[in-house]
Amino acid sequence: MVFAFKDVSKNRGEKTVLRGVSFETPESGVFMIVGPSGSGKSTLLRLFNRLDEPDRGTILYRGRDIRSINPRRLRREVGIVFQTPAPLPGTVEENIGFGPKQLGNDVDVAGLLRQVGLSVDFAGVMADELSVGEAQRMMIARALALRPSVLLLDEPTSALDPASVRAIETLVHNLVRKDEILIVFVSHLTEQVRRIGGEGILIDSGRVIYRDGADKLADMLERIGG
């Protein structure tokens, strides 16, 4: 397993958002975190790469408590893409090169653009001029530039048109087929959960209420009205 969450809880002010969450992820492939809106999925995802800290419990990354790992090092290995595009100032090329540049490394921008289904002509385009679908693909390319072992995708298709949704889903399938990477995919859409596949957990009101394969998770999600 790559990650193991043990009895993890998280509060936001007075409200408890996650309650005693425990699960383990596989080494690679897709791990789904599904649940209705407001169930605590995004909060849970932010704990994987220490953008937030749990109030209780332990999170292990490859057997080590993540509190003992330098946050910057952990984040380079555990990339994240948010629901909506978050382009840094500059061109697509500068965005994709941002992570490797922090380490003084170069990056194959053209190769990464091709990998996410974008033309190399996009390299010189200002990142904030991309459409939402193009920008989300650039976000994935930017995260992949650091060659992470885990990629966290927080409902990455929620702001996209159907064609772009399919493009991102195909990209996810290609990534797990070609690379030894674990993709943690957050979704509240039953049909998408079925299309993406893999295994995962269903959370509701901050608790893990079910764990199984994607089809069963989608059935359960439908049942609780997600």
Added chain:
Amino acid sequence: MLDIALSSVLIAVAIILSTVLQMGLRKSLLIGMVRSFVQLIAVGYIIHFIFQLEGIVYQILLLVAMSVVASFTAHRQVGGIRGVFIITWVSIIAGSILTLGFLIAFGVIDTTPRYFIPFGGMIIGNTMNSIIIALERLISQTRDRRHIVESALSLGASPRRAIHHLLKSAVRASLIPRINMLKIAGIIQLPGAFMGMLIAGASPIEAAKLQIIVMYMIVGCVSISIMVLSFLMPRFLFNKNEQLVFTEEKNILKL
């Protein structure tokens, strides 16, 4: 006192207009009028007292007190972030010591209370205003663009690198009004020191020379203080785990 009473009629007119036009400014105008009267008369007596005392120590103590009040004002207006008071104070003190120290060391201004206190007061007041603009801009933009900052952190950037573009924008926003002040001086408005000198009977040339020194001093002090602030600020926006210290939506500027 009769002069003051007569001039207060002008504020009374503003209060009446605000009431008639339902602008909702009556209370603010009234409080502003009373506060400015009390504060200026009080500071007049304090400075009158300090003018009688020998030694620069008392003047420095007065400026330190002013800088504490300015820092507290910034802390109140830009709520929600710990450490605003201390970084504002350190920034103001750094800018003030360097600019006043330089001008005194080279004999541009002397250390008599008549010069030292007004010059010190001007740089502290102006620096405080610029610091509030910079803090408000940086904090609100960091909050609005949290995902961009956290994306940069997730790409292995240091906190300072993750907010570099927001720091740059905040520094520019706080300094541009000061740079504009230099550009329009004497054309669109006659600045305060220039007017004061003229009213006190100085020649227009002498007034202009002093005003130039004052403006250069203010821009110098504000620039140094804002740079110090931009150096210190990332330490207070992130915790030791390099996580943003706030995530909840909140109004920044309490007016």
